[in-house]
Amino acid sequence: MNTLASNAKPTSILYLDGVSVSFDGFKALNSLSFVIEPGELRAIIGPNGAGKTTMMDIITGKTRPDEGEVFFKGAVDLTQKDEAEIAQLGIGRKFQKPTVFESHTVWDNLELALNRKRGVFSTLFYRLTAEDKARIEEILSTVRLTNRKDDYAANLSHGQKQWLEIGMLLAQEPELLLVDEPVAGMTDAETTETALLLKEIAKTRSVVVVEHDMGFIRDLGVKVTCLAEGSVLAEGSIDFVSADPKVIENYLGR
């Protein structure tokens, strides 16, 4: 199995090669391969059921692939690790359905996400330091939730929950962020802002964004990978990909 030039592996931040997984005989991923470079912001598009979320499940340890290689930073085999280990390695994930701790305040959500010791006893005797406080405040202003910091996350609007979840990702200080449909349910203004935010974030880390909103993908202006039926259909600039007849037939034209 060597669908990719193996020499991309050592320098990449994320490397998938020939990844397949099936659920009850249905192939959700079919020999999927792609490479993300350090510092890259990559957009992933594709029709419903193409396997985009499943791909994230594989990278973050939620699902084990039937075959194929998944490497982080060229050397760490992600298929051998579980969710918590992978998160601690520096891979953060935003779910397709915004998932925040609804019965905690916005502040507590960020405090929990903050990249600190995560053991039972370190959390039991944790005290908020001035440094942690400053960091949380910084993230609050980045995701524009400063004036809602004491509100329960349950009371946020849909878009604000999406932003809180992105804020939690930032607090985790991951090297690689996987963001599943961040602008679903957002207004146009919020969508534009989110594109700016993600571009800002991508200055210091690698980001993979899955999205259906083509306007948003254009705003990002980055390399696009189109998935369909569990494998890569086309890859390149948005203009290149959207001109591809296979992409038009499978996705855009539908």
Next chain:
Amino acid sequence: MITSFVLKALDRNIVWVTALLLVIAALVPALNLMTAPDHPLHIPTYIVSLFGKYLTYALLALALDLVWGFCGILSLGHAAFFALGGYAMGMYLMRQIGARGSYGNPLLPDFMVFLNWKELPLFWHGFDMFWFAALMAVLVPGLLAFVFGWFAFRSRVNGVYLSIITQAMTFALLLAFFRNDMGFGGNNGLTDFKDILGYSIQSNGTRSALFAASAIALALSLVITSGIVRSKYGKVLIGVRDAESRTRFLGYRVEHMKLFAFTVSAMMAGVAGALYVPQVGIINPGEFEPANSIEVVIWTAVGGRGTLIGPIVGAILVNGGKSIFTAAFPEFWLFALGGLFVLVTLFLPKGIVGTARQVIERRRDYHKARQAEAARALAAEPQAAE
């Protein structure tokens, strides 16, 4: 480190309830021992013991609240940890009988003589010492919870499946403790206790001391539990309850988080059982009955899950009700309990304390809104006067 942990634990309600418990720990024994039986404020000994028993139930419900209310683990086997703590204390009380048993054997409890045993089984050694028995009352339930939780949480057994295997656990223990050859007195369990720490278990003084010990244990556990749930660890627990996978993807080891809470909770239940047995004078396998664990869930739900104080209130109210009810219509208690559970689930899903809190919060918000409105009206007035 510890001081900040305790300080965080003490919100106003917790301080109130803890203080109240400490006051009754002193007051009830005083009224029992220092007033004449015909004094209007005299508390008879049977009432002291009855409420002492309720306090141990309250501790058991508080223990359940830590795992169910804050971590979403619906344990239907918590009475097993309670019973194990009870058995540890019961073994000590049996050894205290000494040669005063019917068979007059200085070493072997009556039931062993009756079974024709010649030697004290190995696991009965050490139980002649109070400190050892007390330690075992905490360690044995803790160890069982640790081993059980280790396997269950690591294999990610959740929800109904977890509840079912906790029922299976308590049922298995029920069957085991029924067996005579287990060496715990079989069907009859352990009873006919005489002394505890050298004091007669029937005396008013001992009864009062046991009551005080139960109230103090409950107060202490309340502060500890409150400290746990208000720490960052407690926030993670709530996170696990509400969005388990989110906690995982943030890098927390959910199984470790659950395991710690489950083990601490089982230890508290063990303490409750150890305080229960000398006050009721018997421990038998019936305490492992699966229905007992379900009752604990009902007390907790009635009082208010996830409120710490609620389960204490619920345990005392429901058991108080049970004492009154069973005296009048013994056959109908289970129906009444079931009916109560249904009513609470339908009409008071947050329980008594949870609902009370909600009402107070709503009122506060309403008043705040009114005040803000008044302030705005005041600010607008000068313009209107112009």
